[in-house]
Each structure stands twice: as structure tokens, then as C-alpha cells.
Amino acid sequence: MRLLLFIILFVVLLPLFLIGVAIFTWRIRRVCVPQNISGTANEPYASRLFMHIAGSRIDDAGYKIAKYLPSYGGIVRFLIIDTTRLACKLSGYKGWMFSYPGPRPSTLATLMSHRSYFFDESIREALTRNENPATQFVVLGAGYDTRCYDLPEGSDINCFEVDMPPTLNAKKQALELAGVPHDHVTFVETDFNQETWMEALLNSGFNPNLTTYILWEGVTMYLVEEAVRDTFNLITTLPSGSAAGVDFFSKDLIEGNPPFERISKAMHRGIKYYSENLQFGIPTGKKLSAGIEELSKESGLTLTKFEHVGSEGDKLPPWYFFSHIEKH
Numbered sequence: 001m002r003l004l005l006f007i008i009l010f011v012v013l014l015p016l017f018l019i020g021v022a023i024f025t026w027r028i029r030r031v032c033v034p035q036n037i038s039g040t041a042n043e044p045y046a047s048r049l050f051m052h053i054a055g056s057r058i059d060d061a062g063y064k065i066a067k068y069l070p071s072y073g074g075i076v077r078f079l080i081i082d083t084t085r086l087a088c089k090l091s092g093y094k095g096w097m098f099s100y101p102g103p104r105p106s107t108l109a110t111l112m113s114h115r116s117y118f119f120d121e122s123i124r125e126a127l128t129r130n131e132n133p134a135t136q137f138v139v140l141g142a143g144y145d146t147r148c149y150d151l152p153e154g155s156d157i158n159c160f161e162v163d164m165p166p167t168l169n170a171k172k173q174a175l176e177l178a179g180v181p182h183d184h185v186t187f188v189e190t191d192f193n194q195e196t197w198m199e200a201l202l203n204s205g206f207n208p209n210l211t212t213y214i215l216w217e218g219v220t221m222y223l224v225e226e227a228v229r230d231t232f233n234l235i236t237t238l239p240s241g242s243a244a245g246v247d248f249f250s251k252d253l254i255e256g257n258p259p260f261e262r263i264s265k266a267m268h269r270g271i272k273y274y275s276e277n278l279q280f281g282i283p284t285g286k287k288l289s290a291g292i293e294e295l296s297k298e299s300g301l302t303l304t305k306f307e308h309v310g311s312e313g314d315k316l317p318p319w320y321f322f323s324h325i326e327k328h
């Protein structure tokens with residue numbers, strides 16, 4: 001019944017939504033891409049916005065900054081997000097891509113809620129455990145992630161957001177205009193493919209002797225293998241108890257090996273639209289987690305939690321993996 005009501009309301013609002021999508025698309029190609037502001041950062045961000053407006057996963061800071069971002073700013077937030085919010089609110093619908101933590105096994109439609117939940121839990125565990133909690137929080141490839149603005153109550157944590165300068169500047173400006181407090185966050189500019197983020201962090205006041213949690217969500221697939229290995233080798237230099245949350249696409253998906261030929265082509269094409277490239281995928285073995293376990297082990301780290309989208313019985317084997325990796 002709720003779904004039916006949502007569909008009816010959404011169809012009524014569809015013209016506004018479509019105008020919003022058209023302006024959004026134009027802005028990505030004509031405003032963001034020419035200035036090297038990440039276009040792909042909008043994808044996970046939009047999923048979190050949709051969960052927020054449905055009331056299933058609250059992200060006040062994310063919603064506030066939307067109004068000032070080059071992609072969703074001004075009228076676009078109203079046309080895409082607020083129209084959908086109205087349909088969700090009047091119908092009470094919170095299913096499908098609006099759900100959180102979402103169903104298991106997750107699907108293509110619910111993979112973002114699965115991903116958000118996995119990393120929310122990974123962060124919560126590292127920052128709030130009684131013994132040796134992390135007191136530094138680093139978000140690598142932060143994009144429009146807002147976890148630093150929604151920390152567990154009472155926590156006194158130094159936060160660092162690392163990304164390339166154009167995306168970081170767009171976000172900083174949006175935070176300022178939206179009045180979201182961000183004094184506890186240090187913004188660090190780097191290019192993972194060119195230089196080590198650790199050097200940039202150290203120059204920005206990062207303390208390598210403190211237990212640290214690193215969120216590296218939605219980034220490895222855009223990097224070259226060397227940059228991924230370098231990052232693992234840097235995480236292992238942090239004190240014991242430090243941890244990282246990292247997601248990977250499978251190597252077979254990235255390379256378009258059978259049975260991923262069609263989906264691989266579609267994904268490469270989709271990402272090219274943002275003028276970005278999918279580059280790195282993790283090998284799988286008899287066990288889906290084999291490649292991540294090996295990569296972690298080679299760097300002196302331990303894989304302690306692993307989940308994947310979909311189920312091993314599906315026609316298309318799982319190709320998207322979430323991992324929590326620790327320095328013991």
C-alpha cells in the first residue's frame with residue numbers, strides 16, 4: 001500500500017524530478033568535470049541523501065550541504081531531493097533504495113545501504129570500544145561523506161578528510177555556507193596516484209602514534225594497484241588497534257572476465273561519463289575474501305570482517321566486497 005502510494009505521488013512529481021536530473025547532468029558535465037570536481041562522489045552521496053529523506057538513516061549535515069554543492073546546489077536539491085522527500089513522507093515508504101540497513105543478501109538497488117551500514121558499524125566499533133579506541137579518524141577520498149560531522153556523542157576525535165583539491169574545496173565551501181561546524185576537521189589535499197597521503201597528513205598535524213581509524217570507502221576501484229598497496233603499507237605503520245574500512249570491486253568485474261562482460265562494460269561506460277576510470281579490482285579465489293586476505297597479510301594487516309553484495313548462489317557471482325582490516 002505504501003509502495004503504491006509512493007509510486008502514485010512520485011509519478012505526479014516526476015516532471016519536477018526530471019527537470020532536476022537534467023540540470024544535475026548538465027552541471028556534472030559543464031561545471032564539475034571541467035573543474036576536476038569529482039562526479040562519482042555524487043553517487044554514494046545521493047544514496048545517503050535518499051536514506052536521509054526517507055528517515056531511515058539520518059544525515060543532517062549531508063542534507064544541509066546539498067544546497068551549496070556544485071551538483072545539487074539551489075534548485076536541484078529541491079527538484080530531485082525534496083520532491084522525493086515529499087513522496088516518501090506522505091506515503092511513509094522506506095523500502096528498496098531508501099531502506100537502511102537494508103535486506104541481506106543485498107541487491108544492486110540496496111548495495112549502498114548495505115555499504116553504508118557496514119562502514120557505519122566499522123567506524124562505531126573502532127571509535128567507541130572500551131579498550132584502545134581510535135582517537136584519530138581519517139577519511140581517504142572523502143568526497144561528500146559526512147561521517148566526521150556525526151561522530152558518536154561525547155567523542156573527542158581529530159578528523160582528517162583527504163581528497164583532491166577541487167573536490168575538497170567544493171565541500172569546504174558548502175560546509176561553510178551551510179553553517180556545519182567543521183573546526184575539528186583538517187582538510188588534506190593529495191592525489192593517491194601521485195604522492196603518499198601519509199606525508200600530506202603528517203604535514204597537516206596528523207599524529208602517527210595515535211590509534212587511528214581509516215575510512216577508505218568507494219575509492220580503491222579508481223586507483224592503480226600500486227597506490228592501493230602503498231596505502232596498505234602505510235596503514236601498517238600505525239599503532240596496533242588501528243583499523244581501516246575498505247571496499248573493493250572484483251578483478252573479474254574490472255577486467256570484464258566471464259560472466260561479467262556486460263555489467264563490466266556498462267560500469268566502465270557509466271564511470272567514463274564522469275571522466276573518471278575504474279582501474280583496480282581485487283582477485284577472488286576459492287573463498288571470495290582470498291584476495292583481500294592476501295593483500296592484508298602481505299602488508300602485515302589482518303582482515304577481521306568481510307561481507308559482499310548479493311549471494312554466492314546468484315547467476316552473477318558477488319563482485320562487490322566490504323572489509324574491515326586491523327593492525328594487530
Ligand SMILES: C[S@@+](CC[C@H](N)C(=O)[O-])C[C@H]1O[C@@H](n2cnc3c(N)ncnc32)[C@H](O)[C@@H]1O
Nearest residue numbers: 038040041044141142143164191192193217218
Ligand atoms: C566515489 S567517490 C567516494 C567518496 C566518499 N568516500 C563516499 O563514499 O561518499 C571517490 C572519491 O575519491 C576521490 N579520489 C579518486 N581518486 C583519487 C586520487 N587519486 N587521489 C585522491 N582522491 C581521489 C574522488 O575525488 C572522490 O571524492
